[in-house]
Amino acid sequence: MDVTGLLLRAGATRPHVMIAAMPGATAVRLTAEEQLRRRGWPAALTPADADVLVVAGTAAPDIAQAVEAAWAAVPAPRVRVRATRPDDVAAALDAAQAGLASAADQRRSAATRDPGSHRGHDPGRHEAMSGGHHGHDMGGMAMPAGLPMAGRAEDRDGLKLDQLHVALGPFLPDWPAGLVARLILQGDVVQHAEADAVGLMADAVSFWAEPWRRAAAGEQVTTGTAARRRAAAHLDSLARFLGVAGWADAATAARALRDDTLRGTPASRLGPAVRRFAARVARSRLLAWSTRGMGTLRPDDSAAARAAAAAGGQPPLPAGDVTARYRRWCADLAGLAGLLDDDSLLDSSLLDRSVLDRSVLDRSVLDRSVLAPPRDRGGAGQAPSAVLLAVLPRLLEGAEFAAARLIVASLDPDLDELPARAGTGHGR
Amino acid sequence: MVGSAPLWAVLAVPAVLAVFALTAATADAVLAARAAGQRVTWTVLAAPLAEVPRLLAAQRRTTPAPDALLWRLGLAAIPAAGVLSAVVIPFGHVTVSRMSVGVVWFNAMEVLTWAGVWMAGWGPNSVLSLVGGYRFVAQGLAYELPLMFALICAATGAQSLNAADIAAAQGHLWFAVWMPAAFAVYLVSVYAFSFLGPFAYPAGRDLAGGVAAELSGPDRLMLEAGRWLLLTSGAGMAVPLFLGGGAGPALPPWAWSAVKTLAVLGLLVWGRRRLPVIRADRYAELAWVVLIPLMIAQALAVALVVLTMGGPP
Numbered sequence: 001m002d003v004t005g006l007l008l009r010a011g012a013t014r015p016h017v018m019i020a021a022m023p024g025a026t027a028v029r030l031t032a033e034e035q036l037r038r039r040g041w042p043a044a045l046t047p048a049d050a051d052v053l054v055v056a057g058t059a060a061p062d063i064a065q066a067v068e069a070a071w072a073a074v075p076a077p078r079v080r081v082r083a084t085r086p087d088d089v090a091a092a093l094d095a096a097q098a099g100l101a102s103a104a105d106q107r108r109s110a111a112t113r114d115p116g117s118h119r120g121h122d123p124g125r126h127e128a129m130s131g132g133h134h135g136h137d138m139g140g141m142a143m144p145a146g147l148p149m150a151g152r153a154e155d156r157d158g159l160k161l162d163q164l165h166v167a168l169g170p171f172l173p174d175w176p177a178g179l180v181a182r183l184i185l186q187g188d189v190v191q192h193a194e195a196d197a198v199g200l201m202a203d204a205v206s207f208w209a210e211p212w213r214r215a216a217a218g219e220q221v222t223t224g225t226a227a228r229r230r231a232a233a234h235l236d237s238l239a240r241f242l243g244v245a246g247w248a249d250a251a252t253a254a255r256a257l258r259d260d261t262l263r264g265t266p267a268s269r270l271g272p273a274v275r276r277f278a279a280r281v282a283r284s285r286l287l288a289w290s291t292r293g294m295g296t297l298r299p300d301d302s303a304a305a306r307a308a309a310a311a312g313g314q315p316p317l318p319a320g321d322v323t324a325r326y327r328r329w330c331a332d333l334a335g336l337a338g339l340l341d342d343d344s345l346l347d348s349s350l351l352d353r354s355v356l357d358r359s360v361l362d363r364s365v366l367d368r369s370v371l372a373p374p375r376d377r378g379g380a381g382q383a384p385s386a387v388l389l390a391v392l393p394r395l396l397e398g399a400e401f402a403a404a405r406l407i408v409a410s411l412d413p414d415l416d417e418l419p420a421r422a423g424t425g426h427g428r
Numbered sequence: 429m430v431g432s433a434p435l436w437a438v439l440a441v442p443a444v445l446a447v448f449a450l451t452a453a454t455a456d457a458v459l460a461a462r463a464a465g466q467r468v469t470w471t472v473l474a475a476p477l478a479e480v481p482r483l484l485a486a487q488r489r490t491t492p493a494p495d496a497l498l499w500r501l502g503l504a505a506i507p508a509a510g511v512l513s514a515v516v517i518p519f520g521h522v523t524v525s526r527m528s529v530g531v532v533w534f535n536a537m538e539v540l541t542w543a544g545v546w547m548a549g550w551g552p553n554s555v556l557s558l559v560g561g562y563r564f565v566a567q568g569l570a571y572e573l574p575l576m577f578a579l580i581c582a583a584t585g586a587q588s589l590n591a592a593d594i595a596a597a598q599g600h601l602w603f604a605v606w607m608p609a610a611f612a613v614y615l616v617s618v619y620a621f622s623f624l625g626p627f628a629y630p631a632g633r634d635l636a637g638g639v640a641a642e643l644s645g646p647d648r649l650m651l652e653a654g655r656w657l658l659l660t661s662g663a664g665m666a667v668p669l670f671l672g673g674g675a676g677p678a679l680p681p682w683a684w685s686a687v688k689t690l691a692v693l694g695l696l697v698w699g700r701r702r703l704p705v706i707r708a709d710r711y712a713e714l715a716w717v718v719l720i721p722l723m724i725a726q727a728l729a730v731a732l733v734v735l736t737m738g739g740p741p
Contacts, residue, residue, distance in 0.1 A: 011482030075487035075644040246705025405634035
């Protein structure tokens with residue numbers, strides 16, 4: 001009896017899948033997430049728990065190494081597939097399941113595997129714990145496994161503690177595609193942070209801003225189309241935020257509503273469901289209690305805000321903490337729920353073309369409008385998400401790890417809005 | 429009354445515990461499927477069981493410069509603590525170990541998970557695991573004292589530390605009825621020591637699995653099984669401590685024990701999906717400022733009732 005074959009087939013009935021989402025491939029990621037939900041396949045939180053690695057989108061050269069590192073950390077039996085278009089996803093997942101169940105495939109894959117490759121680094125592992133411009137030379141000490149020891153510095157209480165240099169991203173659960181946060185941790189407190197973008201494609205455009213881009217190009221776009229896209233973007237952001245906050249069922253509900261919104265479920269059915277969901281999340285006292293006071297933005301925050309104020313615009317980011325930010329998404333959703341099937345034309349005269357060319361937003365008209373692109377509040381000369389990235393390091397410094405993850409999720413920058421390779425003004 | 433157990437009962441403990449744990453995990457899979465809008469099929473029902481061959485067939489992950497001894501010891505300690513804590517739980521008439529300090533033993537085994545989870549987090553030499561391990565210690569500092577007071581309330585009410593005696597002392601009135609705060613704190617603490625549901629902080633999604641972030645194959649199986657065994661053991665212990673043990677009309681005592689255990693497990697599984705994770709620093713505040721004074725007041729009330737009435741009501 002072929003026990004290996006039996007085990008492989010039993011294990012492949014419900015493979016755990018890790019989605020490595022590339023920038024510029026939001027639509028592919030959404031389809032992959034929807035497929036997993038419908039098939040009942042769990043999303044793996046870490047390569048160690050994955051059987052299948054789905055690379056969603058095209059890997060730019062500067063992210064390819066991270067993909068390889070994630071793949072190296074996936075234990076056998078394993079399959080890697082790639083989907084560059086939403087339509088490819090279902091076939092890729094079917095192929096992955098077949099490959100997992102096939103003992104012959106797995107033997108071939110094991111035979112070609114570099115024996116040392118399983119020791120790879122996953123995205124959350126400490127890479128280069130000391131060095132670079134924060135160097136702490138440890139002299140000629142013998143290091144375990146050739147790794148340098150952590151350096152030490154004073155922490156917020158004046159104690160000398162180890163400093164760990166940790167790069168978060170680009171592949172973490174509920175993490176914006178392409179974002180890398182380079183942190184110096186003491187214990188689990190972030191002492192220093194830099195936000196960086198990797199894997200940006202020169203021709204990528206933001207999936208979430210698409211209706212507005214089309215309207216600005218002179219196409220006729222209905223209010224309903226725009227409202228659906230904005231609602232779906234907020235639901236996607238909320239799904240990630242709730243995932244990070246550890247409220248799995250609410251995150252699943254957000255994803256299901258997001259998929260229904262994009263699939264065109266009639267507003268008569270969808271609107272009330274969206275409203276109920278938004279009210280349930282906004283009302284949760286436990287969630288508010290555990291996120292209050294974190295990542296507070298002041299009205300005058302960041303150089304970008306000051307520049308915007310100087311240019312006559314309003315502050316680019318509304319003040320408030322993490323709680324205020326997710327409740328704003330909920331409030332927006334309640335407003336959008338009534339517009340999902342509105343077939344009046346989106347008034348393109350409301351749109352400053354330059355917004356959609358990733359620059360200035362016409363604050364007077366669009367600020368706080370429920371019909372603006374999802375990450376509406378841009379600053380002078382910058383895409384909205386560039387402003388979000390610019391304020392990120394200051395908000396992260398001093399935060400504990402859990403708070404840092406919630407802060408990133410509550411801002412949820414869309415890196416597809418950034419001009420490729422221009423970076424963020426931080427780090428590189 | 430509660431009889432002494434035959435020798436085979438020692439082997440039966442892990443088996444019975446595993447059956448209950450698997451039932452709970454299956455109920456959880458069904459609830460998850462319904463939340464995702466899936467139909468409940470055989471695949472869904474078999475999902476927790478199908479994890480076993482999947483994980484047994486998977487390669488074990490190694491990391492650079494791990495502390496392999498502590499890592500494996502820690503992982504083994506978690507399911508071991510779950511099984512060992514269950515030996516003092518009376519099931520109907522049968523208790524495997526009728527030690528006089530059963531409640532203390534249960535508490536001690538549950539504290540064993542502190543060491544287990546911390547070592548499992550420390551072992552792989554990885555940031556996310558390590559933070560997860562420390563989170564459990566922080567969570568422990570928050571939940572442990574209220575839990576101990578809850579156990580003390582039940583023991584004081586029955587004037588015994590033997591779980592079977594405590595069950596027998598509830599002939600007229602379940603402890604859950606006249607010490608509701610202790611019962612509620614006990615149930616919340618069951619989530620905490622099995623780090624599931626609102627207390628999944630050490631294995632949080634924000635940490636990509638925390639203590640489980642570097643686990644694959646059999647290692648992951650041990651951790652996941654350990655969590656569900658601890659939850660089950662906690663639910664099982666709630667029955668003699670607060671719900672009258674195997675007492676009840678019509679059905680035999682073992683059936684009442686099973687029914688009550690399943691009811692508590694069902695409540696815990698249902699509740700775990702309805703709440704976000706509570707961060708340990710916030711819970712510590714609540715525990716020390718509100719829950720500990722509340723539990724002291726509860727223990728005082730129990731002591732006064734027992735003193736004035738000469739026994740439990």
